[in-house]
Amino acid sequence: xxxxxxxxxxxxxxxxxxxxxxxxxxxxxxxxxxxxxxxxxxxxxxxxxxxxxxxxxxxxxxxxxxxxxxxxxxxxxxxxxxxxxxxxxxxxxxxxxxxxxxxxxxxxxxxxxxxxxxxxxxxxxxxxxxxxxxxxxxxxxxxxxxxxxxxxxxxxxxxxxxxxxxxxxxxxxxxxxxxxxxxxxxxxxxxxxxxxxxxxxxxxxxxxxxxxxxxxxxxxxxxxxxxxxxxxxxxxxxxxxxxxxxxxxxxxxxxxxxxxxxxxxxxxxxxxxxxxxxxxxxxxxx
Amino acid sequence: xxxxxxxxxxxxxxxxxxxxxxxxxxxxxxxxxxxxxxxxxxxxxxxxxxxxxxxxxxxxxxxxxxxxxxxxxxxxxxxxxxxxxxxxxxxxxxxxxxxxxxxxxxxxxxxxxxxxxxxxxxxxxxxxxxxxxxxxxxxxxxxxxxxxxxxxxxxxxxxxxxxxxxxxxxxxxxxxxxxxxxxxxxxxxx
Numbered sequence: 190x191x192x193x194x195x196x197x198x199x200x201x202x203x204x205x206x207x208x209x210x211x212x213x214x215x216x217x218x219x220x221x222x223x224x225x226x227x228x229x230x231x232x233x234x235x236x237x238x239x240x241x242x243x244x245x246x247x248x249x250x251x252x253x254x255x256x257x258x259x260x261x262x263x264x265x266x267x268x269x270x271x272x273x274x275x276x277x278x279x280x281x282x283x284x285x286x287x288x289x290x291x292x293x294x295x296x297x298x299x300x301x302x303x304x305x306x307x308x309x310x311x312x313x314x315x316x317x318x319x320x321x322x323x324x325x326x327x328x329x330x331x332x333x334x335x336x337x338x339x340x341x342x343x344x345x346x347x348x349x350x351x352x353x354x355x356x357x358x359x360x361x362x363x364x365x366x367x368x369x370x371x372x373x374x375x376x377x378x379x380x381x382x383x384x385x386x387x388x389x390x391x392x393x394x395x396x397x398x399x400x401x402x403x404x405x406x407x408x409x410x411x412x413x414x415x416x417x418x419x420x421x422x423x424x425x426x427x428x429x430x431x432x433x434x435x436x437x438x439x440x441x442x443x444x445x446x447x448x449x450x451x452x453x454x455x456x457x458x459x460x461x462x463x464x465x466x467x468x469x470x471x472x473x474x475x
Numbered sequence: 476x477x478x479x480x481x482x483x484x485x486x487x488x489x490x491x492x493x494x495x496x497x498x499x500x501x502x503x504x505x506x507x508x509x510x511x512x513x514x515x516x517x518x519x520x521x522x523x524x525x526x527x528x529x530x531x532x533x534x535x536x537x538x539x540x541x542x543x544x545x546x547x548x549x550x551x552x553x554x555x556x557x558x559x560x561x562x563x564x565x566x567x568x569x570x571x572x573x574x575x576x577x578x579x580x581x582x583x584x585x586x587x588x589x590x591x592x593x594x595x596x597x598x599x600x601x602x603x604x605x606x607x608x609x610x611x612x613x614x615x616x617x618x619x620x621x622x623x624x625x626x627x628x629x630x631x632x633x634x635x636x637x638x639x640x641x642x643x644x645x646x647x648x649x650x651x652x653x654x655x656x657x658x659x660x661x662x663x664x665x
Contacts, residue, residue, distance in 0.1 A: 230521075230523075230524055230525075232521075347543075348542065350542050350543070351542045353524070353526070354534060354537075356521060356524055357520060357521055357524045357526060357531070357534075358519055358520045358521070358534070359519055360497060360515060360519050361534065361537075362537075363496070363497055364495055364496075364497065364511075364512065364513040365537045365538055365590070366538070367537075367542075369542075410525065411525070412525050412526075413524075413525060416525075
């Protein structure tokens with residue numbers, strides 16, 4: 190019993206940075222559960238990945254301007270994320286080029302970001318921007334994550350119906366005369382969520398805690414609300430597992446959390462598939 | 476009730492999309508009188524999305540509840556009636572991924588019924604559905620016609636057009652004939 194306590198609880202009990210990291214991960218898990226599930230059902234995972242990298246050049250400019258300040262990194266990231274989202278919106282009219290263009294955006298953003306950070310900063314700064322620093326989250330940063338998570342969640346809750354209809358039948362709202370650009374609004378929410386995740390997980394990994402728990406939860410074929418809730422639980426479990434792994438084995442925390450998310454996704458696919466084979470009548474009941 | 480016919484690439488779908496307002500016009504303008512409902516070819520409904528048939532059909536009444544309000548009780552009874560007409564009673568609680576192609580098309584027709592539009596545009600509504608479903612959908616088009624609504628449908632089966640549609644438009648990149656079905660088809664053959 191004592192060893193279980195030492196293994197699972199003690200690190201969070203005694204260390205302030207582990208506590209802050211856990212709370213930040215909880216806020217991000219709630220945010221990512223909703224945003225990640227919507228990204229999946231709207232089949233926009235590639236867009237999500239591109240936007241995650243799109244945050245980078247702006248964050249790098251923020252870094253050049255003010256050093257590793259949470260606020261300037263976020264503001265810069267937000268600006269370049271929205272700029273790339275706007276460019277992606279412009280190419281929406283040319284579906285044949287869409288994938289290639291998105292890939293080009295992602296590569297340009299990543300390379301430009303690395304070059305900008307390396308220009309003035311050290312390799313440590315580059316690694317920090319690429320992979321994040323969950324364990325270095327401080328109170329102001331935590332507050333920022335919590336505020337962004339709350340705002341995005343409230344907007345998603347308010348606009349859930351049109352966002353869902355946009356996923357089910359993209360052309361339908363136009364045919365009933367709706368002109369509000371809900372897709373654009375959703376992309377902006379994704380950028381906001383990615384900016385919140387960016388400090389913790391970096392531009393390379395931010396999409397991981399957003400999509401992996403959501404994908405793991407989609408394997409259970411729940412409704413959308415149930416899927417979001419389960420994705421949040423999975424996200425928190427992956428965060429705890431990853432943080433403990435990184436603490437005990439002295440490994441980088443962001444990648445550990447993303448790997449824990451991958452393991453959860455694999456187990457979820459395996460378990461839900463097995464369950465469907467064993468009890469085929471139970472499927473789709475929820 | 477007008478059928479739109481013509482070879483592939485003749486501009487049938489473009490005509491409907493232009494009338495519906497979902498495609499940009501190269502030139503000219505379209506005047507629309509009254510409300511309009513449009514069912515595109517190969518509807519873009521993502522059947523993997525976990526919603527029920529009832530919820531999909533309910534979207535037809537979108538103008539009445541919009542993004543924020545709850546549907547009124549009266550809409551639920553209209554929904555039940557529409558489901559009955561297209562033969563989906565008892566399947567309303569199913570997930571849309573459990574429906575066959577024909578059943579999905581029936582559900583989309585029920586959605587059109589709820590839209591309660593003065594003009595109904597249907598792009599190949601009978602493609603890929605079985606004979607029985609086609610009959611149900613044709614009867615519904617007839618009912619709209621008898622209600623005094625305008626039904627414009629793209630179709631390929633000329634026998635079906637002769638049997639059911641009093642008027643036809645023949646397209647081949649431009650309008651070749653437009654009028655009573657028999658004379659329009661005769662112009663095309665000539």
